[in-house]
Amino acid sequence: MVRTLLLLVAAAALWGSSRMTWVHLTSSDGKTLERTTALDGSTWAAAMTPLALAMLAAVAASFAVRGWAVRVVGVLVALVAVAVAGPPVQLLVSGASADRAAELAELSGHPEELAADYSLLPPLLALLGAVAAFVAAAQLVRAPSSRGGLSSKYDSPAVRREAASKLGQGEIAGEDGPVTQRMLWDALDAGEDPTVDGPGDGNGESTPRS
Known part of the structure; x- marks a missing residue:
């Protein structure tokens, strides 16, 4: 930098x-x-x-x-x-x-x-x-809030699991930066499906992401 x-x-x-x-x-x-x-x-x-x-x-x-x-x-x-x-x-x-x-x-x-x-x-x-x-x-x-700090690859497993859980619930990090391939794998390892938006559409089914 x-x-x-x-x-x-x-x-x-x-x-x-x-x-x-x-x-x-x-x-x-x-x-x-x-x-x-x-x-x-x-x-x-x-x-x-x-x-x-x-x-x-x-x-x-x-x-x-x-x-x-x-x-x-x-x-x-x-x-x-x-x-x-x-x-x-x-x-x-x-x-x-x-x-x-x-x-x-x-x-x-x-x-x-x-x-x-x-x-x-x-x-x-x-x-x-x-x-x-x-x-x-x-x-x-003047650095934006999402800049600075260590890369996510240095986060502890607990922190990554929490981020993966949020990803599976449709809370894509707006503040923490774009979704990375590692975040997708962490979500799958945590039992979350990153391809759905989380909360269902009222029928108990999750709505696929567009």
Whole structure:
């Protein structure tokens, strides 16, 4: 599915971004040579790694749930996308704060000069992940009720027998999707005749389907 691919792209983009260097901090105490400290995404934007894992969890959830629960997953993915977009947008708009970089780098001593600059690729990669996650969220929210969840082949025997009983009574799944060959065989195994409409026509006989 497209939404699954988008979630995987988002997870990969966030994970890769968290491993790249976002900010370079240059410090000097006036006595020794300048020192450059690299801050990667997991340090500058600590939420990148857990949010990447959240994208992978969303992939599993999108297959495991059905109906309105798929839309709930979509809303949660959209919130994650917003959270992902925050740090890179702030960095690209406001630049890297030398004081914040020094705090995250935990520099020893009291450097007299601080300068910070950022790399362009890591925040852009994180934004790509945010966009992919948001598009996937939109598809999850708009998914029809009959979509989502695991295939019926993973249903338990009890669930399949119940569906077969409904089929034999003429309750063809409108909400659960079209009748499949497996559903017909399950109906026969359950002692139901899927070729009749269930309740009789008043004479104790079942009416064949047209």
